[in-house]
Amino acid sequence: MMHGQRTSPRHEYLLQEKQRVLESPSLTEKFRALKSLTVDLSHFDPEGRTKNSQIKYTVNLEHAKSVFRFGCHNHECVRGDFDLSAVLAEAVAAHQTTVSSEMVCQGWRNRAGVDTIPCRNLLRYKLTLEYGARRA
Numbered sequence: 762m763m764h765g766q767r768t769s770p771r772h773e774y775l776l777q778e779k780q781r782v783l784e785s786p787s788l789t790e791k792f793r794a795l796k797s798l799t800v801d802l803s804h805f806d807p808e809g810r811t812k813n814s815q816i817k818y819t820v821n822l823e824h825a826k827s828v829f830r831f832g833c834h835n836h837e838c839v840r841g842d843f844d845l846s847a848v849l850a851e852a853v854a855a856h857q858t859t860v861s862s863e864m865v866c867q868g869w870r871n872r873a874g875v876d877t878i879p880c881r882n883l884l885r886y887k888l889t890l891e892y893g894a895r896r897a
C-alpha cells in the first residue's frame with residue numbers, strides 16, 4: 762500500500778465500474794429467455810478507419826454479468842468504455858436476433874484532457890441472440 766497516493770481518475774472510475782459489474786446479476790439470471798449470445802466487436806480509432814482489433818466469441822451466460830461493458834482500447838482513456846447493457850436489454854425485450862450498430866466512447870482522451878479532449882474511440886458491434894423455450 763502506498764501512503765498519501767491518490768488514485769488517478771481513470772483508476773477510480775475503473776474500480777467503480779468493476780464493482781458495478783460484480784454486483785449485477787448474471788445474464789442468465791437477468792434474461793431467462795436468452796439461450797445464447799455471440800458478440801462480434803471491432804475497435805476503431807475515432808475516424809473509424811483504423812481497426813485496432815476484432816474479437817468474436819460466444820458469451821458464457823452463466824458467468825457474464827448483465828452490466829455488459831467492454832473496455833476502451835485507449836489505455837489512457839478516463840471515464841470511458843462501452844456499455845452495451847441497455848442495447849442488450851432492448852434487444853432481448855424485443856426478441857431481436859441480431860443487433861449491429863456502433864458506439865462512440867464518451868470518455869476523455871487522457872488524464873490531461875479531462876473535460877477538454879474527448880476520447881471518441883469507436884466500437885462497432887454485432888450481437889447475435891438466440892432464445893429458448895422456458896428452461897426446465
Ligand SMILES: [Zn+2]
Pocket residue numbers: 833834835838839841842866867868869880881882
Ligand atoms: Zn475511450
